[in-house]
Amino acid sequence: MLKSYKILSLLLDYPTKETQELLPLVMPYLEEEKLLNKSSLRDMRRFVDIVRKLDLLDWQEIYTKEFDYASSSSLYLFDQVYGDSKRRGMAMVDLKQLYASEGMEIATGELPDYLPVLLEFIASTQSPEKGADLLAEAINILKKIEGVLRKGDCFYHYLFTGLVYLASTGNAKPLTEEERVELERMHACETCFFKQQAEMAEEGVTAEKYEL
Numbered sequence: 001m002l003k004s005y006k007i008l009s010l011l012l013d014y015p016t017k018e019t020q021e022l023l024p025l026v027m028p029y030l031e032e033e034k035l036l037n038k039s040s041l042r043d044m045r046r047f048v049d050i051v052r053k054l055d056l057l058d059w060q061e062i063y064t065k066e067f068d069y070a071s072s073s074s075l076y077l078f079d080q081v082y083g084d085s086k087r088r089g090m091a092m093v094d095l096k097q098l099y100a101s102e103g104m105e106i107a108t109g110e111l112p113d114y115l116p117v118l119l120e121f122i123a124s125t126q127s128p129e130k131g132a133d134l135l136a137e138a139i140n141i142l143k144k145i146e147g148v149l150r151k152g153d154c155f156y157h158y159l160f161t162g163l164v165y166l167a168s169t170g171n172a173k174p175l176t177e178e179e180r181v182e183l184e185r186m187h188a189c190e191t192c193f194f195k196q197q198a199e200m201a202e203e204g205v206t207a208e209k210y211e212l
Contacts, residue, residue, distance in 0.1 A: 002033070005131060006120065007029060015060050016056075027041075027045055047159055088113075135167040136170030139168065
């Protein structure tokens with residue numbers, strides 16, 4: 001398991017008592033694994049220092065404000081690319097199939113483009129190199145969210161500097177000409193997250209979270 005991705009997945013999910021209990025372990029795990037650079041580790045420490053001083057209810061309120069009520073910092077990555085376009089649903093199918101191909105199922109009611117779910121998938125199934133390549137396909141989205149959070153002086157931007165660094169170490173797949181034209185037409189970001197080729201489908205999914 002890639003503990004750096006797992007930790008980022010947990011910290012970007014809705015804060016719980018269990019998340020608070022994880023905080024003392026964050027820096028030792030990150031420093032041991034050495035996937036983040038010194039600058040990103042400093043930012044992770046800043047994040048931990050801030051949230052350790054927060055009451056859980058206050059932390060939850062901040063999370064809800066930044067990620068549930070603000071579309072510009074939505075953690076549902078395909079929202080950032082496709083909005084309400086039907087291609088978002090097609091991309092969801094592809095992403096579910098990718099998860100299933102590695103033996104990972106997601107919880108009923110959760111969407112596959114939720115960033116903590118993607119990070120969980122990388123942490124549980126990918127090598128550092130393949131994980132970075134996968135995350136690199138979303139680097140423009142991650143940079144956008146980081147910029148929004150930084151502009152709003154929200155401490156969550158410290159997590160996104162780490163994500164952007166990890167993504168920068170990978171190689172993104174180039175857009176096809178058709179994808180480029182379609183994304184420009186929708187005024188979306190320049191980088192496609194996954195190729196969309198599957199037909200719309202409905203399927204039930206069940207799953208559980210992995211442990212560190």
